[in-house]
Amino acid sequence: MTTTQSTHRVDVTPGTEHVVVVIDGVVVADSTRPLLVHETGLPVRYYLPREDVRLDQFRASRTTTTCPYKGEASYWTFVDDQGNQCRDVVWSYQEPLESVAAIADHFSFYDTVADVRVTAG
Numbered sequence: 001m002t003t004t005q006s007t008h009r010v011d012v013t014p015g016t017e018h019v020v021v022v023i024d025g026v027v028v029a030d031s032t033r034p035l036l037v038h039e040t041g042l043p044v045r046y047y048l049p050r051e052d053v054r055l056d057q058f059r060a061s062r063t064t065t066t067c068p069y070k071g072e073a074s075y076w077t078f079v080d081d082q083g084n085q086c087r088d089v090v091w092s093y094q095e096p097l098e099s100v101a102a103i104a105d106h107f108s109f110y111d112t113v114a115d116v117r118v119t120a121g
Contacts, residue, residue: 010069011038012047012102016121019046021053023078023086023114029053032121035106039069046116047106053090063088070103071096078114089113 015036021029031052037045058076065073072095075088092107093100109116 008040008069009038010040010100012036012100013038015046017046018119018121019048020117021048021109021114022117023057023089023109024080024084026057026078026080027054028057028078028090028114029107029109035103037100037103037108043111045108046118047103047108050092050105050107053107058090061088065091069097070100076107086113 013036015034016032017034019029019031019034020027029048029052031048033049033052035047037047039045055076057078059079061075061077063075067073071093073091073093076090078086078089090107090109092105093103094105096103
């Protein structure tokens with residue numbers, strides 16, 4: 001899937017990498033089925049299927065953002081066993097724009113908070 005607007009591009013491709021996401025020592029995602037999102041001016045982002053994310057470690061946030069190329073994103077906050085939180089560390093496009101429909105029900109993590117470990121598949 002590709003979307004372009006003038007010189008801005010968003011390319012979504014299936015990956016074979018093994019992606020493990022750790023927050024505060026807790027493995028919150030483990031996937032060998034990532035979607036790689038390459039967007040002009042941004043680092044590659046790994047979007048992981050819902051089934052590969054431990055959603056029991058997260059609480060839905062009220063935060064939303066709108067991307068003109070992907071649609072409206074919803075956010076989740078990590079909550080550890082002691083109640084400590086990392087706000088809005090993961091996002092998802094539940095109903096993305098048609099040009100990037102493949103990312104529906106996939107989750108991506110801010111690598112400034114989460115430790116996103118990627119190894120070749």
